[in-house]
Amino acid sequence: MCFQLNQNWYGTLIRHMLMLVAAALVAGVISNQYGWSLAIGLGLYLAWTLKQLLRLHDWLSSHKADEPPPDGYGLWGEVFDSIYHLQRRDQRVRGRLQAVIDRVQESTAALRDAVIMLDSEGNLEWWNRAAETLLGLKTPQDSGQSVSNLVRHPRFKEYFEQGNYAEPLEIPSPTNDRMRIQLLITRYGNNEHLMLVRDVTRIHQLEQMRKDFVANVSHELRTPLTVIFGYLETLLDNVEEVNPRWVRALQQMHQQGGRMQTLLNDLLLLAKLEATDYPSDSYPIEVGTLLKTIKGDAQALSANKNQQISLNLESEVQLKGSETELRSAFSNLIFNAVKYTPAEGKIHIRWWADEHGAHLSVQDSGIGIETKHLPRLTERFYRVDSSRASNTGGTGLGLAIVKHVLLRHRGTLEINSVPGKGSVFICHFPAIQLINP
Template sequence: MTINWFRAVLYRLALLLLLCTLFGLLIDQLAWTLAAGLALHTLWTLRQLLRFQNWLKNHPNELPPDARGVWHDIFDSIYQMQRRDARHRQRLQAVIDRIQSSTAALKDAVVMVDREGHLEWWNHAAERLLGLRAPADSGQTVTNLIRDPRFVSFFEQGAYRETLDIHSPIDANVWLQYAITRYGEGERLMVVRDVTRLHNLEQMRKDFVANVSHELRTPLTVVVGYLETLTDNVDEINPRWKRALLQMQQQGRRMQSLLNDLLLLARLETSDTAAETKPVAVERMLATIRQDAQALSGEQNHRITLEALSDRRLLGVEGELRSAFSNLVFNAVKYTPAGGDIHVRWWVDDNGAHMSVRDNGVGIAPQHISRLTERFYRVDSSRNSNTGGTGLGLAIVKHVLIRHDGELKIHSAVGQGSSFTCHFPLKRLV
């Protein structure tokens, strides 16, 4: 109540008391007159309160009842506040309607999930892609409706840096990509895209590479075999063909290595690792890889050291892990100058298991590091040609680590060497 209202109430009450006092003195009943006047004023105030309560409860959208004085100001102020709030709600509702209309028109499914994982709202595309039904599924837990174990694990992990590609829960021929973003006080916004076409194109690419690599393998084996036969009898051949045959044999072996890497990548992308896993003794595997790397070094006399700080076994596919670890060690041998140091380390801590390869070679410029695991990406193509690299080694390492829930971290600086570290989660340790 404002000061003006307070003064008006005091003025009316004082005027009432004055009139009652004068009338009471005239009839010689001052006390009874004052009591009657106050009672009438109280009854009038109660009547206004009842009218006020009835208006707010039963007729809030109608004009306020007629009143005088302070109550007229109260009714009018409340009515003006209601009108302002109504206009504000209309504007907010218009914004919400536009957002919902634009979201409903999207081809991608949009689902709003509260902090407990219950469905709050979704658009029409979510009904088409995920099979959600309104209003029956409202308030249901999202993991009860999308029960794929991969989605449940993805949804409950809490960190949504990557997306998840799995089959649609209502159509096994449709591939969906899930992306989740946190907002507000723990709520989550889930966007689901139909990536069936992209997945089919990617599968066609994989099948093409695998089939071509497989078909080229047989004729290339024949060619390399005949070249080896010819080079074994090089003394009986015209001397001017000797250099050509040796170069042909070298490039043939290079092509064989490339095909083998392509076939390995194709197998990593298409096979299931779950049925092949077993405990792998990493420290013994690294000891063997170190011996092979020392033999590869040959006259370059690299100092290759191994530091195995744990005998814990890693759950995985031994052949794939050997391929990944040997690629990292052999790369260090290829790209470290003669007499350089290469240190291989295996250890376990509270964050999981780790294998690192550190060298003091030429190093890698920062702009190349993020692309090193791409297929056929080469920092220096001429250097790779001299060393016989296929450009697929780190791509193989990346795919092997993905299949083993691992992650590859690369740290390098030009002239200061490089460090490649494989991180595995604790659940992979036996």
């Protein structure tokens, strides 16, 4: 249509020019002044064209939506009509788009979950009614305000500024301390943010009940188990006075009692880690010294397996946090490498720092783990192979403890493994957790 319209314009323009030249030639024959006739003709045509431009300008600057275009002749009539049709088409398209926007806003306004649109700087642009209930936003006075100034929780401020939104954040609601909300941020467009907020109070209460139950049961079982384990040790210390046919049974009971004590200790530690967000004792920790101690314990655990355990300390940077918790996490990773690496195998421990923070990697040449198991390794009691845990005496809580210790120190755990070739576990700590000696 545009190509055909352009052709019509060209034809009309050529006809006008031919008519102008013909009229100037006739006037030149009559007056015998061909140059003046042509100049006067061009001047009149230019004046008429300027008049049409002024009419077009006045119509575009003052016309209403349904006001028809001014009457025009020839080429200018087609120009007026074409602009008018384009405007009408644009109005129809904008009407359809506005209808879609209205339906989207109506549907999101009816959601129980909050939907908040933020610009690239984190300022509020739009939100639905649920956001007023869950976050306490007020319309319209909060429009344009920074979301960090309205959601005044230190964990949210840190979460938003870090820009790592792979995992959702759970915090108390600003409007009600008894309500727990979960926030998930997604980037879109020109680095703008879409924030989804949902009420997870019920889920949080159920999770808290589970934690309390596990912690209470573990605590209550500890005392009777200690008594039973103590009597078993006493009997084994006096094994010569025991009927020989009971010796093996006592040894097995003693072994399983030790596993139960280890399991209870891990459950209590995990319950303690889940109780608070950050460690109560936060001091500078010399990671190099800590890793040297753990390496020595790992070599003792390796015993006759003749494994090659190496430690490479590439940085003297210190970590800010709880030494007890970090010792537990690092020990779990290194001892796991010893347990699941065959004799004559290699285990390499590396500590280094770069512009992204500090990192600890534990690499082994063990049996490896299939890719499908990697996302679930940090779940409580998750077993890649049930026989492996019984052979190594594991509780299934080691990596769960590692995960929670890292979360309390703002760290993350990366796991890579190839079956038959080994695994590498990497702890990443952000720069905010580092202290330069």
